[in-house]
Amino acid sequence: MLLGLREICYMNAVDTNILIYVNDSRAPSKQAIAASLVAGLTNGVLIWQVACEYLAASRKLELLGYDRAQAYQYIRDLQQIWYTALPTWAVIDCAEDLMSRFSLSHWDSIVVAACLEANVETLYTEDFGYSDIDGLKIVNPFSP
Secondary structure (H helix, E strand, O other), X not given: OHHHHHHHOOOEEEOHHHHHHHOOOOOHHHHHHHHHHHHHOOOEEEEHHHHHHHHHHHHHHHHHOOOHHHHHHHHHHHHHHOXXXXXXXXXXXXXXXXXXXXXXXXXXXXXXXXXXXXXXXXXXOOOOOOOEEOOEEEEOOOOO
């Protein structure tokens, strides 16, 4: 039943940097934008790699009092409201093709490939130099 729902819903995903900004008080304007964006994505897709990258990258927030337990709970909370896109071998094959055609890093190409496989229509990130990759709309929510 979920698969049928995914096929007809407008799906969105966020990159790791957006999730980090939600919990990073050092950039208040970006934090506000990221928090509003994530809170509004009830039809979101949590990309497996993004979840893993977030757990690793959130360690830099420990100096701000944000600990590992909070980071893991945050990912668990997102799992409850968003569809989780698990990795497949097809994602790796697609990522290899994307690296060649778009000069993406390995990790960025994995995120894009996972979005494409999960039928995500929009990926929110500040890291990519593209606005569209194979039909995936890429939006920097911090751009004016």
